[in-house]
Amino acid sequence: MKLVTMFRVLEARAALLAADESGMSTVEYAIGTIAAAAFAAILYTVVTGDSVVTALTNIIARALNTKA
Template sequence: MKRSALRGARGDAGMSTAEYAVGTIAAAALAAVLYQVLTSDTVVSLLRGTIEQAFSGPL
């Protein structure tokens, strides 16, 4: 029983590293897309308009 459990654990030795690599690549890709969206002219102008409106309101 112990031998079969150990044999199964050895078969997945590199699996964690591969999963971390895929997760890291996916996170980097998501960050790149988010950066592109947030720095687009449309979003920048919306944010600028919102901030200007907040500061130009009545005191």
């Protein structure tokens, strides 16, 4: 086999491997799940903080305190 032919075969195989995406969806789902869990942990930390709880309590108290 000539060197040029071997190089073309190798190049074709490399292109096929680069285009093959089998298994990519599993990795994408794993990264998405980790990102969602991290976002949920940050959101939980923010929402359960004292300032947010106090602000929400004040908003609800003002909404329920109607003077007619």
